[in-house]
Amino acid sequence: MSALYFSVLRPQDRVAVKPHASPVFHAIQYLFGHQTREKLENFRGFKGAQSYPSRTKDVDDVDFSTGSVGLGVAQTLFASLVQDYVKAHGWAKNRPEGRMIALVGDAEMDEGNIFEALLEGWKHGLRNTWWVVDYNRQSLDAVVREGLWEKFESMFRNFGWDVVIVKYGRLMREAFAEPGGEALRKWIDACPNQLYAALCFQGGAAFRKHLRDEIGDQGSVTQLIERRSDEELLALMSNLGGHDMASMCEAFESIDHDRPVCFIAYTIKGVGLPFQGHKDNHAGLMTVAQMEKWRGTQNIRPGHEWDKFEGLSQTPAELEAYLASAPFNREGRRRLSAPEIAVPERLAFSPSPQMSTQQGFGLVLNELARGDSALAERIVTASPDVTVSTNLGAWVNRRGLFARAEKADLFRSEKIPSTFNWDASPKGQHIELGIAEMNLFILMSALGLSHAINGERLLPVATLYDPFIERGLDALNYACYQDARFMVAATPSGITLAPEGGAHQSIATPLIGMAQDGLSSFEPAFVDELAVIMGWGFRHMQREAGEGGSVYLRLTTRTLEQPQRIMTPDLETGITEGAYWLRKPGPNAEVVIAYTGAVAPEAIEAVGLLGESRRDIGLLAITSADRLHAGWTAARKLRRDRRGVAHLSHIEKLLAPLPRDCGLVSVIDGHPATLAWLGGVRGHRVEALGVEHFGQTGTIDDLYRHHGLDANAIIDAAESLTSGAPVRHRKLAV
Ligand SMILES: Cc1ncc(C[n+]2csc(CCOP(=O)(O)OP(=O)(O)O)c2C)c(N)n1
Ligand SMILES: [Mg+2]
Numbered sequence: 001m002s003a004l005y006f007s008v009l010r011p012q013d014r015v016a017v018k019p020h021a022s023p024v025f026h027a028i029q030y031l032f033g034h035q036t037r038e039k040l041e042n043f044r045g046f047k048g049a050q051s052y053p054s055r056t057k058d059v060d061d062v063d064f065s066t067g068s069v070g071l072g073v074a075q076t077l078f079a080s081l082v083q084d085y086v087k088a089h090g091w092a093k094n095r096p097e098g099r100m101i102a103l104v105g106d107a108e109m110d111e112g113n114i115f116e117a118l119l120e121g122w123k124h125g126l127r128n129t130w131w132v133v134d135y136n137r138q139s140l141d142a143v144v145r146e147g148l149w150e151k152f153e154s155m156f157r158n159f160g161w162d163v164v165i166v167k168y169g170r171l172m173r174e175a176f177a178e179p180g181g182e183a184l185r186k187w188i189d190a191c192p193n194q195l196y197a198a199l200c201f202q203g204g205a206a207f208r209k210h211l212r213d214e215i216g217d218q219g220s221v222t223q224l225i226e227r228r229s230d231e232e233l234l235a236l237m238s239n240l241g242g243h244d245m246a247s248m249c250e251a252f253e254s255i256d257h258d259r260p261v262c263f264i265a266y267t268i269k270g271v272g273l274p275f276q277g278h279k280d281n282h283a284g285l286m287t288v289a290q291m292e293k294w295r296g297t298q299n300i301r302p303g304h305e306w307d308k309f310e311g312l313s314q315t316p317a318e319l320e321a322y323l324a325s326a327p328f329n330r331e332g333r334r335r336l337s338a339p340e341i342a343v344p345e346r347l348a349f350s351p352s353p354q355m356s357t358q359q360g361f362g363l364v365l366n367e368l369a370r371g372d373s374a375l376a377e378r379i380v381t382a383s384p385d386v387t388v389s390t391n392l393g394a395w396v397n398r399r400g401l402f403a404r405a406e407k408a409d410l411f412r413s414e415k416i417p418s419t420f421n422w423d424a425s426p427k428g429q430h431i432e433l434g435i436a437e438m439n440l441f442i443l444m445s446a447l448g449l450s451h452a453i454n455g456e457r458l459l460p461v462a463t464l465y466d467p468f469i470e471r472g473l474d475a476l477n478y479a480c481y482q483d484a485r486f487m488v489a490a491t492p493s494g495i496t497l498a499p500e501g502g503a504h505q506s507i508a509t510p511l512i513g514m515a516q517d518g519l520s521s522f523e524p525a526f527v528d529e530l531a532v533i534m535g536w537g538f539r540h541m542q543r544e545a546g547e548g549g550s551v552y553l554r555l556t557t558r559t560l561e562q563p564q565r566i567m568t569p570d571l572e573t574g575i576t577e578g579a580y581w582l583r584k585p586g587p588n589a590e591v592v593i594a595y596t597g598a599v600a601p602e603a604i605e606a607v608g609l610l611g612e613s614r615r616d617i618g619l620l621a622i623t624s625a626d627r628l629h630a631g632w633t634a635a636r637k638l639r640r641d642r643r644g645v646a647h648l649s650h651i652e653k654l655l656a657p658l659p660r661d662c663g664l665v666s667v668i669d670g671h672p673a674t675l676a677w678l679g680g681v682r683g684h685r686v687e688a689l690g691v692e693h694f695g696q697t698g699t700i701d702d703l704y705r706h707h708g709l710d711a712n713a714i715i716d717a718a719e720s721l722t723s724g725a726p727v728r729h730r731k732l733a734v
Contacts, residue, residue: 001028001103003248004132009328012098014079014453016064016072018105018134019052026053029060030308032329037306055482056545061333063453065482068474070111071442073131075478076100077121077260078439078446080129081431083454084404085380085447088426091456097258101130106148107139113475115155116436121260122159123434125404129260130252134242136269137193140282146193149264156262166251166265169244171236180221187215188237200238200268200277204230207237238276242267336455341378343538346567347531355562357555357598358491360527362391364534365461369398375459375538380447382431383463384440388420390463390491392430397421400428437464437472441479448484448541448550459538460486466493466554467506480518480550485541487534491555493523494669495691495703496598502695510596510670513552514626521552521626523668525600526562529575529623530555536576556598556669558700574621577650578628583607585618589662591718592618594678596625596668599709603667605730606714613725614718620654622666625674632681655682663721665689665714669704687717705732 001021005028009015017025026049029035035049039059042048050057052067064079066072080100086092108114121129133152137144153163168176168185176185188196199207211225228236241247242265255261268276274290275281286294295302299311309319323329349363368376380402381392401407403424411418433439440462446453447460469476469490479486495505513521520540524530530553537551565571574580582604585592591614595603600621607619622628628651635649648656655678664684666675672690679686691707704710711730719727 001025003245003252004101005032005328006322006326007249008252009101010096010098011328011331011334012096013328014063014076014098014100016066016076016100016102017053017062018072018103018108019067019069020105021103021134022049022051022053025062026058026060031323032326034333035060040306061335063334065478068478069105069108070113071475071478073102073104073108073111074113074117074439074442075445076102076131077117077126077129078443079449079453080126080260081121081124081443082446082450082458084124084127085402085431086450086454086456086458088402088404092454095455097128099128099130101132104131104133105139106133106135106137106144109133109148109152110139113436113438113442116434116439117442118155118159120433120436120439124431126160126260127258130255130263131261132263132265134267135264136242136267137197138269138277138279138282141279143194143197143279152262152264161260161262162255162257164251164254164261164263166241166244166247166263168241168247168266169239170246171239171244175224175236178220178224180218180224183215183218183221184211184224187211194279197268197277197279200234200271201275204228204232204234204237207233238268238271240266240268243271335452338451338455338457340542341374341457341459341538343375343535343542344373345535347535349527349531351527351562353562353564354559355527356557356559357524357527357530357553358391358489358557359559360530361463361489361491361534361553361555362394363527364531365392366394366398369395378457378459379461380429380431380458381461381463382433382440382443382447384433384437384468385435386464387430387432390465390489392463393420396430399430400425402426402428402431437468438475439472440464441472441475444486444488444550445475445479445482445484448479448486449482451485457542459541461489462486463489463491465504466490466509467504469506469509469512469552473512476519477516480516483518483545483549485548485550487537487541487551487553489553489555491553492557493554494556494598495696495707496556496558496669496700498700498703499697502697505691505694507671507691507694509554510625510668510674513554514629514674516552518549519552519626520549520624520630521554522624523554523597523670524575524623525560525595525597525621528563528565528567529621532567532572532575533623554597554670558598560598560600574650575623576627577631578624578626579620579622579651579654581618581654582621583617583619585658585662586616587657587659589616589618589658590614590722590724591663591665592620592658592684593714593718594620594622594664594666594675596622596666596670596675598669599667599704602704602709602711602714605711606665606718609711609715609728609730610718613727614722618658622675625668629677651678651681655684658682658684660684663687663718665717665721667709667714669709685721687721689713689717 001024026035039049044051053062055062055065064072064075156163270276270281275284304310347364348367401424407424409422444462447458451457493506497504522533540548593603610617631649632651635647638647664686667689672688676688715727
């Protein structure tokens with residue numbers, strides 16, 4: 001890291017620092033003047049420097065948040081693809097190309113998402129990406145398998161990467177040049193990882209004993225060893241390439257091309273510390289006595305631990321001048337910004353009386369693709385091999401696939417009829433991915449940070465099947481954590497895919513949508529709602545940190561009869577705030593049906609039948625349980641803090657007119673807990689209907705009946721909350 005930050009990096013380069021190298025990162029930023037002593041002293045404390053580098057919680061110019069190992073590594077790869085995308089579209093013309101660099105733990109390489117990303121990088125002609133593997137041959141629990149580097153090397157070469165192995169430091173290389181040096185090198189190369197680590201822990205005398213026992217008395221090599229004291233011998237044997245500044249600088253500086261490079265840098269975990277090489281050292285702490293001793297070896301005077309240049313032999317003026325001349329620090333902090341892209345007041349779509357929200361999503365994008373708005377220009381779509389089946393086809397037909405080089409759709413050039421045009425070019429606006437949802441979300445993360453990394457705003461839109469959100473969830477979580485901005489259309493969802501696959505049903509995703517920080521989730525029933533939400537979403541994706549965020553649309557292929565209505569400002573507000581009355585309850589309402597998404601017809605039908613024998617029934621359309629709930633908790637907090645005593649949230653206002661003993665039936669094609677909290681708002685009794693079990697196929701009618709989401713189940717639930725004459729039920733076809 002010292003070689004990189006003080007010598008090799010340029011301001012346009014971006015780095016994902018492995019999570020537990022955070023102290024080193026913060027210390028370097030402290031020297032550059034971007035980190036405060038207060039925050040360093042409070043490392044891992046409340047509002048102190050973060051345990052793992054964080055774009056959103058740290059102040060010192062973190063490029064990519066890391067912590068969940070593997071994700072930061074892949075993020076650099078996708079960030080490089082995004083840089084290519086931006087350049088290919090003719091933007092950021094005056095900015096030099098940056099290298100995207102990851103500092104990778106050797107055990108971190110076990111994370112599958114890295115392999116998924118490698119394959120995607122290869123498909124897209126990856127450039128400008130460096131991964132530096134800290135090859136200390138230790139993970140958290142143990143010492144890694146012998147010969148892992150060979151697997152890394154062949155794998156990276158397979159994917160078209162260059163591999164640079166930095167194994168020996170300068171001391172070692174000098175010793176190898178001495179008489180007998182070759183025998184020493186052979187011994188080092190043959191020494192098993194565990195033994196090498198153990199000897200580093202035990203020290204010079206232990207190395208000497210092993211070398212003597214194993215090499216025997218061989219004249220020159222014996223003299224080479226005996227010429228050195230125990231201390232010198234340990235210094236020699238622990239002088240692996242990754243610890244040698246000159247070797248690392250040389251390795252980095254030898255790269256004169258833009259092909260991706262993997263550096264495998266041999267290191268010793270905890271080098272220089274009393275527990276170096278010990279297999280239990282991952283979370284090792286020094287005792288006070290050990291720390292005192294170590295302080296002495298570093299020439300640090302007591303009380304001067306935070307002095308920037310303590311323990312160094314150069315003058316402060318020399319060191320200040322050196323820091324000021326570090327190329328990386330030339331421009332200070334490197335976080336960029338980009339102007340907002342205007343979003344039309346209304347997003348258009350060509351309506352039809354019967355549609356699904358998935359179709360509607362495709363229609364809105366198609367309409368954008370037909371026009372020439374700035375919004376359409378900045379949208380980038382991506383999908384993990386479900387472009388066509390999530391209705392992105394029309395958009396892609398008009399806007400094309402992205403590739404650095406032109407590539408014609410052969411079916412098209414051969415005039416073979418096909419609904420879809422897959423011509424690829426540098427101007428294309430759709431990035432087609434293989435079936436790896438992790439990659440999709442890491443790409444969203446990279447695209448969604450383009451304003452901060454490249455100074456050019458992109459408005460990324462991802463599509464995938466709703467259940468596979470869970471496949472990429474950690475990457476989605478990290479994308480949100482680093483405040484990347486994107487829109488996810490997840491479709492189909494719930495059990496609406498019905499006959500096509502019990503295995504593709506999603507139950508938990510509405511709860512994920514509610515619980516995921518930085519993500520506003522919506523589940524509209526009707527396409528006019530969806531168009532309003534998408535417009536709001538494109539604006540929300542561009543709001544300041546702390547105000548804006550990403551957007552999740554839970555959609556369906558279920559075709560519903562569309563309401564013929566005028567979109568009023570009030571209705572629009574209701575839709576984006578999370579709910580509106582589709583049928584306003586009367587003053588003596590006995591029961592209210594609150595529904596979300598695709599179950600609208602069941603709710604509407606139940607309300608019709610209930611109206612025959614219950615008074616003043618209301619029908620509440622909930623477009624976003626997430627926004628409603630967030631508004632409710634925020635309002636309560638405001639009131640508790642006495643800052644806005646009168647402040648009522650949207651859902652409180654909606655439910656306020658209901659009599660105290662009015663019952664509430666909530667219904668969603670998803671987990672019932674999504675809406676069950678509604679009873680807590682004003683103390684109404686709730687019957688929460690939803691899906692709790694997974695995997696049965698059937699028609700939508702079969703399944704809604706089976707899971708208790710059909711009109712009759714809603715009526716039963718309403719009856720259980722009210723008294724009065726039995727309600728007429730829907731007649732079932734026999
Ligand atoms: C996804 C994930 N799983 C588990 C962990 C816990 N963890 C932190 S570091 C680590 C081992 C790291 O070993 P390596 O990558 O070789 O790093 P180094 O040896 O440099 O410490 C583990 C398992 C994590 N941070 N993220
Ligand atoms: Mg390791």
